[in-house]
Amino acid sequence: MSKVTLSDVARASGVSVGTASRAMTGRGRVSADTVERVRTVAEGLGYEPNVIGRALRLGSSATIGMLVPHLENPFFADLIRAVESELHRQGYQLIIADSHGDVAVEARRLRLLLARRVDGVVIVPADVDGSIPAVRSTVEDVPLVQVDRRAGHDLADHVGVDNGLGMRLIARHLAGLGAGTALYIGGDDATAPGRERAAAFQRAAEGEGMTVVGTCRGRFDFETGVEGVRRSRLIPDAIVCGDDMIALGALGQLQRQGVRVPAQTMVTGFDGTVLATVVEPTVTTVQQPVADIARAAIEALRGRLERGTAGPVAQQEFPPSLRVGGTTDPLHRRD
Amino acid sequence: MSKVTLSDVARASGVSVGTASRAMTGRGRVSADTVERVRTVAEGLGYEPNVIGRALRLGSSATIGMLVPHLENPFFADLIRAVESELHRQGYQLIIADSHGDVAVEARRLRLLLARRVDGVVIVPADVDGSIPAVRSTVEDVPLVQVDRRAGHDLADHVGVDNGLGMRLIARHLAGLGAGTALYIGGDDATAPGRERAAAFQRAAEGEGMTVVGTCRGRFDFETGVEGVRRSRLIPDAIVCGDDMIALGALGQLQRQGVRVPAQTMVTGFDGTVLATVVEPTVTTVQQPVADIARAAIEALRGRLERGTAGPVAQQEFPPSLRVGGTTDPLHRRD
DNA sequence: TCCAGATGCGCAATCGATTGCGCATCGAGC
DNA sequence: GCTCGATGCGCAATCGATTGCGCATCTGGA
Numbered sequence: 245m246s247k248v249t250l251s252d253v254a255r256a257s258g259v260s261v262g263t264a265s266r267a268m269t270g271r272g273r274v275s276a277d278t279v280e281r282v283r284t285v286a287e288g289l290g291y292e293p294n295v296i297g298r299a300l301r302l303g304s305s306a307t308i309g310m311l312v313p314h315l316e317n318p319f320f321a322d323l324i325r326a327v328e329s330e331l332h333r334q335g336y337q338l339i340i341a342d343s344h345g346d347v348a349v350e351a352r353r354l355r356l357l358l359a360r361r362v363d364g365v366v367i368v369p370a371d372v373d374g375s376i377p378a379v380r381s382t383v384e385d386v387p388l389v390q391v392d393r394r395a396g397h398d399l400a401d402h403v404g405v406d407n408g409l410g411m412r413l414i415a416r417h418l419a420g421l422g423a424g425t426a427l428y429i430g431g432d433d434a435t436a437p438g439r440e441r442a443a444a445f446q447r448a449a450e451g452e453g454m455t456v457v458g459t460c461r462g463r464f465d466f467e468t469g470v471e472g473v474r475r476s477r478l479i480p481d482a483i484v485c486g487d488d489m490i491a492l493g494a495l496g497q498l499q500r501q502g503v504r505v506p507a508q509t510m511v512t513g514f515d516g517t518v519l520a521t522v523v524e525p526t527v528t529t530v531q532q533p534v535a536d537i538a539r540a541a542i543e544a545l546r547g548r549l550e551r552g553t554a555g556p557v558a559q560q561e562f563p564p565s566l567r568v569g570g571t572t573d574p575l576h577r578r579d
Numbered sequence: 580m581s582k583v584t585l586s587d588v589a590r591a592s593g594v595s596v597g598t599a600s601r602a603m604t605g606r607g608r609v610s611a612d613t614v615e616r617v618r619t620v621a622e623g624l625g626y627e628p629n630v631i632g633r634a635l636r637l638g639s640s641a642t643i644g645m646l647v648p649h650l651e652n653p654f655f656a657d658l659i660r661a662v663e664s665e666l667h668r669q670g671y672q673l674i675i676a677d678s679h680g681d682v683a684v685e686a687r688r689l690r691l692l693l694a695r696r697v698d699g700v701v702i703v704p705a706d707v708d709g710s711i712p713a714v715r716s717t718v719e720d721v722p723l724v725q726v727d728r729r730a731g732h733d734l735a736d737h738v739g740v741d742n743g744l745g746m747r748l749i750a751r752h753l754a755g756l757g758a759g760t761a762l763y764i765g766g767d768d769a770t771a772p773g774r775e776r777a778a779a780f781q782r783a784a785e786g787e788g789m790t791v792v793g794t795c796r797g798r799f800d801f802e803t804g805v806e807g808v809r810r811s812r813l814i815p816d817a818i819v820c821g822d823d824m825i826a827l828g829a830l831g832q833l834q835r836q837g838v839r840v841p842a843q844t845m846v847t848g849f850d851g852t853v854l855a856t857v858v859e860p861t862v863t864t865v866q867q868p869v870a871d872i873a874r875a876a877i878e879a880l881r882g883r884l885e886r887g888t889a890g891p892v893a894q895q896e897f898p899p900s901l902r903v904g905g906t907t908d909p910l911h912r913r914d
Numbered sequence: 915t916c917c918a919g920a921t922g923c924g925c926a927a928t929c930g931a932t933t934g935c936g937c938a939t940c941g942a943g944c
Numbered sequence: 945g946c947t948c949g950a951t952g953c954g955c956a957a958t959c960g961a962t963t964g965c966g967c968a969t970c971t972g973g974a
Binding site: 247292293294295296297299300305315316318321322324325328337338339340341342344355356358359360361385466489492493495496497499500518519521522523524526 | 582627628629630631632634635640650651653656657659660663672673674675676677690691693694695696720801824827828830831832834835853854856857858859861
Binding site: 259260261262263266272273274275278297299300301302303 | 920921922923924925926928929930931
């Protein structure tokens with residue numbers, strides 16, 4: 245079936261391989277007659293061009309590699325989905341790999357992607373510092389764009405969300421509901437969003453006259469949320485979390501401890517994943533503009549593909565929006 | 580960097596390309612001396628073999644393609660992770676693709692994987708009937724193993740979970756807690772697990788003397804769980820769900836309607852994903868032996884890689900286990 | 915009728931790695 | 945000293961598709 249090669253098509257059409265190639269691609273001088281004949285034969289034989297052969301000759305594979313730290317994080321699944329649909333619109337394919345949040349694995353996967361001659365790389369770096377060498381060496385060879393997270397500072401193009409705005413939206417919302425004290429549970433300094441969101445909420449809270457009564461930082465996962473609540477002596481007016489996974493962990497632990505949400509304390513997440521909608525009460529969160537981010541990332545990649553990998557590093561941040569859920573519902577605020 | 584080719588290495592080592600190749604692979608007759616010299620030079624130049632060139636020559640790429648219907652379903656993320664780690668242990672790479680549950684997309688993605696000359700395919704077919712043509716034509720060209728879901732019946736190797744046992748575990752557990760009536764909310768007949776689990780629970784419930792007072796079938800997602808609860812007039816002793824996503828939807832809707840779980844009704848899921856642990860109460864579920872399934876799938880694939888794609892179709896089912904959570908906690912059964 | 919230019923197509927090189935074949939060299943045995 | 949076998953390595957073909965070059969044919973204009 246898929247073992248039909250161009251030379252089979254050529255033989256069956258009575259032309260040379262070169263002519264058959266020209267007929268299929270439409271490039272070069274071939275008669276309209278021949279084009280039609282060859283294409284008909286190709287169709288009849290079920291010919292599918294061998295991507296490997298073409299890639300070897302052209303030095304490009306019409307393929308982009310994408311590397312994320314945790315496939316099981318729904319936010320990254322959303323990102324992948326958005327990037328994939330954007331790429332397919334442009335005739336590219338996507339190879340997905342998972343670094344398991346491990347810098348060494350990440351470096352290995354990057355090398356494998358390069359050996360596979362991907363035309364470009366979309367990466368969510370595992371660690372803001374630890375990923376620097378891998379990103380730096382990759383960016384010399386192939387167009388690369390960082391999404392969401394970032395390694396180093398001006399290492400390579402980056403597309404993300406405006407974390408400052410996101411946290412201001414949260415702080416304003418909470419303050420508007422009368423919150424005066426807040427606990428922050430978020431990602432640690434190993435990732436750029438971890439750093440930025442923590443700092444951004446601190447500033448935003450101050451701007452709104454709220455007091456941050458505690459902070460807990462760890463990985464972006466449920467356990468961090470659970471731990472953050474467990475360690476906290478007092479229950480503040482609001483618990484602001486660095487992402488939705490943490491928020492779910494925190495919410496669950498609060499409920500286990502018999503704390504009513506939003507009556508006794510409010511909870512917020514970040515990312516706007518489906519997770520925030522599957523619990524009761526649903527979680528107020530910051531909706532990331534995933535489609536915009538994906539589109540901008542691909543555009544940056546294509547720009548470098550066409551204009552060369554040199555050129556100044558570009559950083560883009562898209563504005564998120566607030567998605568209000570039951571965890572900050574004023575109607576149940578004090579029942 | 581990665582533009583170093585074998586001929587560069589050969590030139591720098593003062594040998595021919597052929598000898599350099601033999602030195603790197605270790606196959607063929609080369610002196611230990613030359614091997615060491617060439618490898619040192621290769622290392623120094625940062626040589627990475629070009630997978631494309633090698634794949635073209637060898638007709639194989641040391642790569643397996645994996646196609647799942649919904650990347651955002653944590654169960655499939657678990658499966659991918661398990662398959663990937665098993666493959667890496669054996670020196671293979673994994674290309675992941677998402678069919679979005681669409682049979683047409685699935686067929687296209689399969690063709691692209693074949694054009695990319697993957698050595699084998701691991702697939703979770705989107706539809707038990709609709710996926711038949713795509714699976715049938717793929718299985719002629721390349722080793723293929725179906726995981727979790729299945730297309731047709733004896734079309735290709737399949738590795739999954741013993742749905743019958745899973746549902747018997749659930750039924751026995753619920754009956755042991757005194758449940759006499761149950762509502763079943765699960766996947767529809769578009770997937771094999773959807774069919775099997777529904778039928779299996781029906782049988783298992785009868786076996787335990789329970790009455791199935793209602794059934795709601797749809798896609799494996801949150802909405803189905805929400806709908807199932809919303810449509811149900813009465814609240815039975817237990818609500819048994821076809822997977823964890825449905826269970827979360829059902830649980831959330833119950834809580835919105837003010838029904839206390841497990842006090843007024845119990846809820847169970849299926850798959851044993853992390854989802855079941857992030858809500859309060861945590862969900863009782865059937866833990867799939869994901870690692871066993873992945874290992875068996877790869878073993879089946881390798882078997883066909885070595886012994887040819889012919890041979891009888893093999894079907895394997897692994898026994899799951901019960902993971903008890905708060906949704907069936909007897910201590911809070913009647914408070 | 916003849917020539918210039920255009921058109922159609924085959925030939926062969928090319929991408930990078932692998933491998934069968936054959937030549938040259940070396941050592942051992944007689 | 946000669947032969948035989950083993951060993952080391954280079955040559956060139958090969959995988960499949962693309963493309964520059966050049967030959968042959970055709971067309972139109974003078």
